[in-house]
Amino acid sequence: MFRTKKRRPCGSLKAFTLVELLVVIAIIGVLVALLLPAIQSAREAARRAQCMSNLKQIGLGMLNYESSRKSFPPGQFKPAGLTEKRALSWSVWHLPYIEQQSVFNQFDLKFGVTELPNNRPDLTGPSNTVIDVYRCPSTGRIQNFRGNDGRLTGLPEASGSSGHTGNGLGTIDYMGIRGPDWDVINKVSGITYGTEGGSNFTSLKLDRGILMYLQSGGLCLNKNETCSSAVVRFKEITDGATYTILIGESSGRGAEEGLKCNGENTLSTDEFSGAWASDKNISRVKLDPESPVCGEKISAINPAAKYQFAYEEFFSDHPGGVQTLRCDGSVQFLRDDTERDVYFALCTRNGEELISE
Numbered sequence: 001m002f003r004t005k006k007r008r009p010c011g012s013l014k015a016f017t018l019v020e021l022l023v024v025i026a027i028i029g030v031l032v033a034l035l036l037p038a039i040q041s042a043r044e045a046a047r048r049a050q051c052m053s054n055l056k057q058i059g060l061g062m063l064n065y066e067s068s069r070k071s072f073p074p075g076q077f078k079p080a081g082l083t084e085k086r087a088l089s090w091s092v093w094h095l096p097y098i099e100q101q102s103v104f105n106q107f108d109l110k111f112g113v114t115e116l117p118n119n120r121p122d123l124t125g126p127s128n129t130v131i132d133v134y135r136c137p138s139t140g141r142i143q144n145f146r147g148n149d150g151r152l153t154g155l156p157e158a159s160g161s162s163g164h165t166g167n168g169l170g171t172i173d174y175m176g177i178r179g180p181d182w183d184v185i186n187k188v189s190g191i192t193y194g195t196e197g198g199s200n201f202t203s204l205k206l207d208r209g210i211l212m213y214l215q216s217g218g219l220c221l222n223k224n225e226t227c228s229s230a231v232v233r234f235k236e237i238t239d240g241a242t243y244t245i246l247i248g249e250s251s252g253r254g255a256e257e258g259l260k261c262n263g264e265n266t267l268s269t270d271e272f273s274g275a276w277a278s279d280k281n282i283s284r285v286k287l288d289p290e291s292p293v294c295g296e297k298i299s300a301i302n303p304a305a306k307y308q309f310a311y312e313e314f315f316s317d318h319p320g321g322v323q324t325l326r327c328d329g330s331v332q333f334l335r336d337d338t339e340r341d342v343y344f345a346l347c348t349r350n351g352e353e354l355i356s357e
Helices: 018-069 101-106 305-311 340-346
Strands: 076-078 174-180 245-249 282-285 321-326 331-335
Touching: 018 174, 018 245, 018 321, 018 331
Parallel strands: 174 282
Antiparallel strands: 174 245, 245 321, 321 331
């Protein structure tokens, strides 16, 4: 006798219940929540490594410049025929040393960085070039007049003392350091950093960093004369190359703002501090917790954006601090909680401060 298998009723097929599906979805959600921070952390680690690589390339270019020219590049240089605010920054003279000779060759030094032919409406001028090594991949917070394409945008027409707009200028996330603010007191000497030998300069102030401002090379009174900031030779870095910051992160900059304590900041339309070719791509470190601004004690490292875009301090979107390029070509991380005396000391080439590892 043959036996036939009984078919199961359709209603008895095995399947996940709604409760089981919800449990599985919940487990997947928990796993994603656990993995997401790790993924984000890994991505930030990769971006930070790329940022460090950028600074190392800049540092290598700086050392090659110093080796061939016997000094670091000038912080600012003004060709004859231009006003002071139309000077060019160190990052222009540095171009041939980071394999950007073709961009450097396109500059017409008879004109400012905001003018034709350096700054073109179709963004083909040398000032418009977005140079990858000058940009930090972690940059997220940007000033209102900096576009996502890495150029200045939205500025009023005919802005600036030269009567030319800064729209289209390529931006940079790395800022040359002139030194501490002139009024900050050096705790070793007991006098301000803007003095030398105990006497105050009246017409001239002293920058104690590496990339100094135009007038440090002598008064630049005549528009028709060529003017350069004083240049620093390696042997003048008496505090030690490892303990002297050449360039620091100051990401997201666009056009400089004028700080207002009670209200929104105002735009300073002729100060294109975020443009790599602009003379404003150097800064003194000003924010000093011992001299509160707007009633607040603020560190010069990663202050709130309100102060960062007005004061141009160390600033980055790396968690916990900023990366700095030292004069020996090394890149070192400077934490948010770095003591004020330490970061001011690191910004001087000859302050005679002692810094331990």
